[in-house]
Amino acid sequence: MAYYRQVGDVPPKRHTQHRTPSGGLYYEELMGEEGFSSDSSLLYHRNIPSAISDAQPWRLPDQTLTPNHPLTPRHLKLHELFGDDEWKTTDVVTGRRVVLGNDDVRISYAVAAEPSPLYRNAVGDECVYVESGSGVLQTVFGALPVRQGDYVILPRATTHRWLPDTDAPLRAYVIEANSHIIPARRYLSRFGQLLEHAPFCERDLRGPTEPLLLDGTDIDVLVKHRGPGGITGTRYVYPAHPFDVVGWDGCMYPYTFNIADYEPITGRVHQPPPAHQVFEGHNFVICNFVPRKVDYHPLSIPVPYYHSNVDSDEVMFYCGGDYEARRGSGIGPGSVSLHPGGHSHGPQPGAYERSLGVEYVDELAVMVDTFRPLQLGEGGVAAEDDGYAWTWAAGARS
Numbered sequence: 562m563a564y565y566r567q568v569g570d571v572p573p574k575r576h577t578q579h580r581t582p583s584g585g586l587y588y589e590e591l592m593g594e595e596g597f598s599s600d601s602s603l604l605y606h607r608n609i610p611s612a613i614s615d616a617q618p619w620r621l622p623d624q625t626l627t628p629n630h631p632l633t634p635r636h637l638k639l640h641e642l643f644g645d646d647e648w649k650t651t652d653v654v655t656g657r658r659v660v661l662g663n664d665d666v667r668i669s670y671a672v673a674a675e676p677s678p679l680y681r682n683a684v685g686d687e688c689v690y691v692e693s694g695s696g697v698l699q700t701v702f703g704a705l706p707v708r709q710g711d712y713v714i715l716p717r718a719t720t721h722r723w724l725p726d727t728d729a730p731l732r733a734y735v736i737e738a739n740s741h742i743i744p745a746r747r748y749l750s751r752f753g754q755l756l757e758h759a760p761f762c763e764r765d766l767r768g769p770t771e772p773l774l775l776d777g778t779d780i781d782v783l784v785k786h787r788g789p790g791g792i793t794g795t796r797y798v799y800p801a802h803p804f805d806v807v808g809w810d811g812c813m814y815p816y817t818f819n820i821a822d823y824e825p826i827t828g829r830v831h832q833p834p835p836a837h838q839v840f841e842g843h844n845f846v847i848c849n850f851v852p853r854k855v856d857y858h859p860l861s862i863p864v865p866y867y868h869s870n871v872d873s874d875e876v877m878f879y880c881g882g883d884y885e886a887r888r889g890s891g892i893g894p895g896s897v898s899l900h901p902g903g904h905s906h907g908p909q910p911g912a913y914e915r916s917l918g919v920e921y922v923d924e925l926a927v928m929v930d931t932f933r934p935l936q937l938g939e940g941g942v943a944a945e946d947d948g949y950a951w952t953w954a955a956g957a958r959s
Contacts (some may be wrong), residue, residue: 564753564763568703569772569808571605579605592718592813594741602811604701607774608801619783619794622655626662626936632903636949637661637941639734639878640895643672648730652677653689653723654783657735659938660897661876665844666931668876668897669735670940677723679803682715683786685738688840688847689713690820690927692880692895694731697724701806702814703769707731710820712839714742716813720782720803734878736929740843747838753812761839765822768814777802820880820925825853830861834875834928848928852882854921864916867907874935875900881925886912890952898949899935909952 572579579587590610593601604610629635642658643651654677657669695708700721707713715721725731736742743749748759755762780799785792818839826836837848855863864886879887879896886908892898900906908916937945 564766565810565812566768566814567808567810568769569605569806571603571808571810575603581607587807592716592811594717594813600812602702602809602813604806604809607805607807610803612800613797614779614800615798617796619796621785621792621794622657622659623939624659624662624667624792625939626659627938627942628936629899629901629934632901633950634901634904634906635897635899635937635941636890636892636946637897637899637944638895638946639670639897639940639944642670642940642944648672649674651675653725653731653733653735654678654680657733658940658943660941660944661899661935662938663931663933663935665739665933666842666929667737667938668929669737669938671733671735672730673723673733674725674727674730676725679720679722679780679782681718681720681782681784682737683718683784684792685740686717686742686842687713687715687738688736688742689715690734690736690878690880692732692734692878694729695726696731698722698815699724699773699775699804700769700815701773701804702809703771703773703806705767705769705815705817707817708819711817712820713815713817714840715815717741719815721815734927736847738842738845742840742842742847745838745841745846747835760824760826761818761822766816766818768816772807772809773804774807775802775804820849820851820927823849823851825851827854828856829858830856831863831865832856834930837928844932846930848930850884850924850926850928852921852923852925855919857920862913862916863919863922864908864912867905869903869905870900870930871902872932873902873930874933875906876929876931876935878927878929879925880927882923884924884926885916885919885922888912888915890949891946892949897941897944899941901934 587605652675698705840847
């Protein structure tokens with residue numbers, strides 16, 4: 562995110578001596594994308610950030626993917642993945658269950674109350690949508706409060722830990738990229754500023770405001786990274802706590818953006834999904850559908866037209882409200898629909914007619930469109946509603 566921030570104590574000139582109150586040196590670290598050719602930040606540590614005292618293999622949660630074959634639309638009920646009390650002993654990192662994935666992006670779901678281990682994803686950026694609950698995200702850049710409706714953007718290799726509040730579970734819909742995740746390019750100037758027609762702006766983005774300094778020795782950090790057989794994991798042990806950054810500045814850092822701050826783009830006739838885009842990564846985009854006034858042409862049909870996205874798989878996560886186009890399909894809050902490329906999809910039978918004259922829709926959904934086919938993860942297989950693919954035909958006969 563090319564939006565400069567400065568937090569804590571940094572020297573007036575980069576790559577120069579920055580001394581502690583006792584006269585010692587802080588250790589400068591550059592975290593940068595694309596080598597030295599893209600966004601970066603400079604972090605000033607109390608300890609040497611490269612120092613580790615042990616490294617052992619870490620076995621990731623089940624990453625198995627199963628092809629969507631035969632090719633059908635799918636309905637996945639994510640709220641059925643975790644039992645009534647299971648979330649009480651689950652954390653947002655090790656408790657993730659993979660729902661869908663391909664070589665560009667993986668979508669997981671977790672319902673958690675336990676603090677997570679310290680963790681960093683060295684494969685790509687993460688976008689975590691907080692379906693419900695609240696808590697604190699501790700990071701090497703500082704702490705961020707998180708709440709229902711937040712998108713949490715975590716740059717690749719950011720060491721962090723999730724601390725859910727204990728009064729209710731934190732439900733996390735995790736979009737893990739094999740790339741970086743940025744605001745939609747159509748909203749950015751050539752220098753990275755969000756433009757006037759964008760549905761959100763820099764004032765809506767919330768980053769860390771002060772350093773987070775913790776003490777400790779022999780601190781475990783789980784690292785997800787590339788390996789010879791694909792994605793794998795390593796458990797590092799640090800002799801001193803990695804949350805030791807007294808100050809940082811730059812354009813790469815974690816931040817939150819709440820879906821309630823998204824200003825929807827509407828028109829006289831139905832607007833296509835790109836009008837709802839918020840973020841993008843390599844070979845995928847993230848959109849959101851929020852409560853809004855709808856089409857005001859006198860002959861408009863407010864629900865989506867039937868469409869066949871020949872280059873995309875479409876994934877909708879239904880977070881709240883009443884998604885009129887899916888009525889009668891069994892879909893509700895906590896559902897995910899997968900409409901694959903090669904299948905023409907659209908409203909359920911009767912939704913076209915019911916939408917005539919509607920002026921406002923109360924719906925909340927997060928959409929991921931991918932440009933390579935998605936496969937089902939272990940969680941997706943476990944949560945599937947086998948009858949969904951036939952609901953259009955069943956409704957048409959009734």
